[in-house]
Amino acid sequence: MNEEITFILDSTNESMNGSIDHLVKAFAKIRAGKANPIMLSSVMVDYYGSQTPLAQVANVSTPDARTLTVQPWEKNMLQPIEKAIMIANLGFNPMNNGDFIIISVPPLTEERRRDLAKQAKGEAEDAKVGIRNARQEANKEIRALDDASEDLKKNAEADIQELTNKFSRKIEEVLTVKEAEIMKV
CATH class of the missing domain: 1.10.132.20 (Ribosome-recycling factor)
Incomplete structure (x- = not known):
């Protein structure tokens, strides 16, 4: 040939x-009911004036099938991360407990x-x-x-x-x- x-x-x-x-x-x-850190991959956080992917300012993990936890590497990033998750309009309601952010993934x-x-x-x-x-x-x-x-x-x-x-x-x-x-x- x-x-x-x-x-x-x-x-x-x-x-x-x-x-x-x-x-x-x-x-x-595209979420299928189970919590997955990839769900937050599109979230951009205001990190000292520049838009930064969430994965670069925090650790995102799944303790169980219905929960995501976001633990920032700097404590003062809790509010900006929480705000960024709300702005991303993913249908999540983040809860800040002072150490990390907990997101309950609602059933579909x-x-x-x-x-x-x-x-x-x-x-x-x-x-x-x-x-x-x-x-x-x-x-x-x-x-x-x-x-x-x-x-x-x-x-x-x-x-x-x-x-x-x-x-x-x-x-x-x-x-x-x-x-x-x-x-x-």
Whole structure:
């Protein structure tokens, strides 16, 4: 097989893998009823005038399935962290006990579970769009090759379609698992 075609296939595979990785990270941020430190990954704290990720100013842990604790490395950061969690609009009500912040993760209502499942479907659809864009770009690159025969180009396009189908199935599998996790009471 042509070296250029092999390179295009490899880069397309890498790009599609990137879409799957992004989807997995997006799914990690969608809470499924269990407390997880990743839930607070989007919280930015005002740390002496600069916006800093929560993980860089405090330790976030889960003592049990329904509770998150945030223990700042500096005691004077308790109020700014509490304020940042409120501003992040994650649906949490932080409680400050003077040493650390305790967040009770409320159980999900049926309506909220459906909303989260819809959000997960939206993320999966975005990942599919990324995969289709990678396919389109690869096909465009293959058609632009001058030194490859028509048969080689057709075979390469078929290989790219195979990759696209494989990664689309992978997205569906990941989505099915996440939906089951969200809907489980």
